[in-house]
Amino acid sequence: MPKAVVDGTAAPGSVPLIIGFAGTGDDPLQFAEELGLIHLSEVEGVAVVAPGHEGIFETLDGTDGVEYETQPKLIEYMLEKYPALDPNRVYATGYSRGGRTTLKLVMAAPEILAAAVPMAANQFIVTEEQELHLAETKMPIMFLTSTKDMGTLYDINNNTVAQPLLELMDKFAGYNGTEAFGAPDPEAYPLSGFAGDREIHYLLNDEYMTHAFFKEDANGVPMVGVSFTEGLQHALYPSYAFLAWDYMEHFTRDLETGEITYTEI
Numbered sequence: 001m002p003k004a005v006v007d008g009t010a011a012p013g014s015v016p017l018i019i020g021f022a023g024t025g026d027d028p029l030q031f032a033e034e035l036g037l038i039h040l041s042e043v044e045g046v047a048v049v050a051p052g053h054e055g056i057f058e059t060l061d062g063t064d065g066v067e068y069e070t071q072p073k074l075i076e077y078m079l080e081k082y083p084a085l086d087p088n089r090v091y092a093t094g095y096s097r098g099g100r101t102t103l104k105l106v107m108a109a110p111e112i113l114a115a116a117v118p119m120a121a122n123q124f125i126v127t128e129e130q131e132l133h134l135a136e137t138k139m140p141i142m143f144l145t146s147t148k149d150m151g152t153l154y155d156i157n158n159n160t161v162a163q164p165l166l167e168l169m170d171k172f173a174g175y176n177g178t179e180a181f182g183a184p185d186p187e188a189y190p191l192s193g194f195a196g197d198r199e200i201h202y203l204l205n206d207e208y209m210t211h212a213f214f215k216e217d218a219n220g221v222p223m224v225g226v227s228f229t230e231g232l233q234h235a236l237y238p239s240y241a242f243l244a245w246d247y248m249e250h251f252t253r254d255l256e257t258g259e260i261t262y263t264e265i
Helices: 028-034 037-044 067-081 097-108 128-137 163-176 240-248
Strands: 015-021 047-049 085-095 115-119 141-148 198-204 208-216 222-233 251-253 260-262
Touching: 015 028, 015 037, 015 067, 015 097, 015 240, 028 037, 037 047, 037 240, 047 067, 067 085, 067 097, 085 097, 085 240, 097 115, 097 128, 115 240, 128 163, 141 163, 141 240, 163 222, 198 222, 222 240
Parallel strands: 015 047, 015 085, 085 115, 115 141, 141 222
Antiparallel strands: 085 251, 198 208, 208 222, 251 260
16 A cells, blocks of 8 residues: 555545455455556555455355455445545456456446456356446456466467357447457468457567557457467466556546546646
């Protein structure tokens, strides 16, 4: 938490808030450090909350528990406790199992989030009521994975984003009013399997090539996308927090109207 937030010297509503969910077996503080969230807080002056959630909010057989209610309450609590936090700039991210929890928060209360970046996760079970709410609310979202991630996320044999993840991205394309990604075509579009309305390719941290592909809505806003890095395993990487922030920081949500605003930075 930035010092100015804690001591009350920051202006009201001036500091963005990121909720970050750890993966299976990861201590939340360790997760925040290894993913780069703590460094991001220091560099960008954002507030970060990494709650302990594993094994607490799920039933013994692993099915969903009460996270749909508890995580929005956590955000409500943080905004009440620290007036410097900006309720229009609340973001969610998480890795692996934490990516699944990110999606659960998106399902539960999209109206309180400005954007989300689920990492290394594609489990998404949504009710018809939640789907209708997501379509009304919209949710800027970028999925994050790597070429050596799980087979349900990246298809290393065809060198494209895996079909299960593409299907999930298409769901959000439907919610957000963008063109669908469709079936992958690795010959026409190597590395991704599809053409993006907006593409970004660069060397991450002077180490790994990273590629991002986005579908834009009618206003040219990149509402749905995927970022994947070549060569990384299914593990935390300290630049991931910055990859997430590079996408999320463009978005704000007016809590009174629900309108999402995208700003070029």
